[in-house]
Amino acid sequence: MLERALAERPGRVDLAVEIPRPDREARARLLRLYAGDLRLDADLTPVIEATEGVTASYIKELLRRAVLAAIRASGEARVLTDADLGGAAAELAAERESLTRALLGHAAQPDPVGPHP
Numbered sequence: 001m002l003e004r005a006l007a008e009r010p011g012r013v014d015l016a017v018e019i020p021r022p023d024r025e026a027r028a029r030l031l032r033l034y035a036g037d038l039r040l041d042a043d044l045t046p047v048i049e050a051t052e053g054v055t056a057s058y059i060k061e062l063l064r065r066a067v068l069a070a071i072r073a074s075g076e077a078r079v080l081t082d083a084d085l086g087g088a089a090a091e092l093a094a095e096r097e098s099l100t101r102a103l104l105g106h107a108a109q110p111d112p113v114g115p116h117p
Helices: 004-006 026-034 045-050 058-074 084-107
Strands: 037-040 079-081
Touching: 026 037, 026 045, 026 058, 037 058, 045 079, 058 084, 079 084
Parallel strands: 037 079
Antiparallel strands: none
């Protein structure tokens, strides 16, 4: 996202490219792509449905965390299970909720100095 004043200055931005968020099929392909050589021993349907509206980088982070969960559980990560993916999704959801609360809580508090001109 660019600030509107910056984006509207001539010569500053020559081309704007909008990249849509992945649809259901693209999310399924991204999960398989980011899983790499790992075997997915999990039902991906709930993950695909739960990730509606997220970016490709979010899906990549979900898989990264699932791999870490698999390593913690078995000492290696050759197979990702429903538990690995579910745990990773819960971690990300908790972080997102915490960040939202922190941002809203901060914005809701009055400025101790008072209004700025």
